[in-house]
Amino acid sequence: MSRIVVVSNRVSDPHKPAAGGLAVAVKESLRKTGGIWFGWSGRITDEPARGSGQERVRVETSGNIRLATMDLSRREYEMYYAGYSNNVLWPVFHYRLDLAQFDKRHAAGYRHVNQLLAQQLRPLLEPDDIVWVHDYHLIPLAAELRAMGCENRIGFFLHIPVPPPLILAAIPEHEWLMRSLFSYDLVGVQSQADLTHLERYMATEAKAEIVRDGVLRAFGRTLQIGAFPIGIDVNEFASLAKGTESMDMLETMREEYSRRQLLVGVDRLDYSKGLPQRLLGFRELLERYPENRSRATLIQIAAPSREDVDAYGELRQQMDSICGALNSDYGELDWMPVRYIRRNVARKRLPGLYRACRVALVTPLRDGMNLVAKEFLAAQDPADPGVLVLSRFAGAAEQLTEALHVNPYDTEGIAHATQSALTMPLEERVKRHEALMTRIRRYDVHWWRNAFLDALEQAVVA
Template sequence: MGRLVVVSNRIADPRQTAAGGLAVALAEVLNSTGGMWFGWSGKIVDATESDDVVFKRAGPVTLATVDLSQVDHDAFYLGYSNGVLWPVFHYRLDLADFDAGYITGYRRVNQLFARKLLPLLRPDDILWVHDYHLIPLAAELRALGCRQRIGFFLHIPLPPPLMLAAIPGHDWLIRALFAYDLVGFQSKADLDHFARYVETEAHAQPVDDGRWRAFGRTVQAGAFPIGIDVQEFNELARAPEAVEMYERMRMEYSRRKLLVGVDRLDYSKGLPQRMRAFREFLTKNPDLRSSATLIQIASPSRENVGAYTEILHELESLCGSINGNFGELDWMPVRYIHRTVARARLPGLYRASRVALVTPLRDGMNLVAKEFLAAQNEEDPGVLVLSRFAGAAEQLREALLVNPYDTEGTAAAILLALQMPLEERRNRHRALMETIRRYDVHWWCDGFLVALERTMAEEKGTSWLRL
């Protein structure tokens, strides 16, 4: 294949393990092709300052970034991306700010990315654009004459057609997806929503399995559930920081079973519902109250947005209420941590925990579920309690699947997880590990790029006007 050019809102140095799953996934192919990663620098500058591209070398990889003005950042990132697309794509129409006019800034930044990226491209480059911030980027590149193959991957869910149609200008967004050669989703459910939308709303014609034609273009779409690098995470689990965390947790909670939740503080994660379910578990099982502790990590996220402030206060109130009503002098049922915990320490916490509560109201995939499984002792593994509304639920069928809106049902699953016999825990864990090893992050990356290379070249001479 030609050089890989990755485009995302934020970039990461693929040499750094702490950079996260996407960087780990892309490191190998970026390094092998001498690729480029293009995106926002993370800096907000005065509108009068230069918007030149800044280059940095990361081994054989080129990191190319542009700055954003405060006006562009607020409209593009805070406004349209996270004030409109994020809530709607997570099924929260009530939290979307449709009337603020952010869409102009969203388009303006995508046009900026296209203008700055196009001169850097080579004829045989393959472009891989990531996530909801950059849905119209390919259309803007096509309008400037870009003819390279371009793929797009949506890391968050895609809602059903009628919910998607609530967005003013929804037809513009979906039309922009037809500027890509390949569009990837996390789950079959998301792919089904896309198919239903383009056929009913855009009157697209199915060409064959996984391909639709509309607006003079044919797009291929598929489900490519992202995984983790199991080997890399196992190595992380054997590192000193993870081992130290495991030993400390094992000693501190030697008389109790640990439950763990690790999430960003976001209304999509179902944290208040999780706390209510744990409270229900404590209420219904008084004999088990002092034998289990829930450690809930809720990393700060967009705390300048009203909806996040509300959920922060609600979560703090629930945790305080549970500890006040059920706690003893030598035991608190909930340890709530509102800060980011270093990734290097998480495997130790996962390994020390008997149960992981991964119960979002809606999630594209959720890699915490897979990391918890990878960190377990195969001879004495913990149990994964997983929301059926997480994309991971399509793959991880041997987990205890729950409806996070069902407080009593989730409480019953917590009890079942804590009391599950060793043999059943081993059997479930063995089957789950087979899945996450087979469909790891390298399978995801290779599968998407192979599918992108195989997409049929569009007929010559197709012109793209700005959408």
């Protein structure tokens, strides 16, 4: 069995309880083959970057998994991560050309760090290794590895959405990025909509030949593309729900809000998540359906994110303003409509929070998948489940067809759907939940990992 080498922007120990979704996804593959997880350590040094070889790599062992990381200098971080990844690629891929800051210096820094990562990864690779690269920070990594003579199978998975071709073509360096993708053997995306956009982009901008369904040829290479919607570890999350911290959270919420119907939103504080629109939709609910006043409470968790990017500071001010006005206009001495919490909630406590809530509002303006939607479903009591209100522009909407789909820009539509969710009969809630659970169990994180790696091993290399 070939060894798996996972490459991502950030590396975390997959054996730690707080490990994120990617760690859970790759842990089993790495453990089976004694693989490597390679990427940035998350540390920034003010020392000037020195050397481009192995002297910058730090290797630790966790079980039979090797965690290989490197620090970034302040300038590398500002150009590669804050500059190009999060001020160009992130907004453009989320359809926000108005927020993109096109700076050639940032593009050069992005290329430099990807080249540096390739230089340090190359000596760690063995001939039979399968390399699995993750997300928009590392689009050109395979091209840099190929330039160094690497002939390993290399796959790339994009966790964020793919916009239509004309939006991608607005990136000044888009031709170079597109050519870089053809250095991979397999490129995976989250949804069929993303796959359609990617194929159209390759065909129109690179004049790629469509060899057959899901197989393109350009720049002298054959590339396979496919949709592999990421899932969650349903059993792992269900076990968290039975844990002490989760049960304590559930008991506390039910005691504290015994006279209320709870709605919940859990997001990063990011402009792609549609948070202001969600709050305005909730305000519309209270206005149009006054029976919810003094009865419904929205708990909105918004974990801080990329606070050194201007657009995020503006969003923070906007959220403070909307929440303050909403609570001021509708609140009573014994009831506040919105509980806005701008910090992380421990993962072990989340299932209890989800289970205490009648409705989850997952209404991003654009999202690659959105695993909060799936975690909310997994945490519910099957005999008395809550209802998922889901943006039609989240990748999860393709799979979760029994959720109540909304246009996140339509605040009246959000209000109507939320009212339907709050008043939905038990029989209908149970029926919808059963269908949704069947789907997220079938297409869980293990299916995602196996489907992608199987497709990579079978991809035609030419």
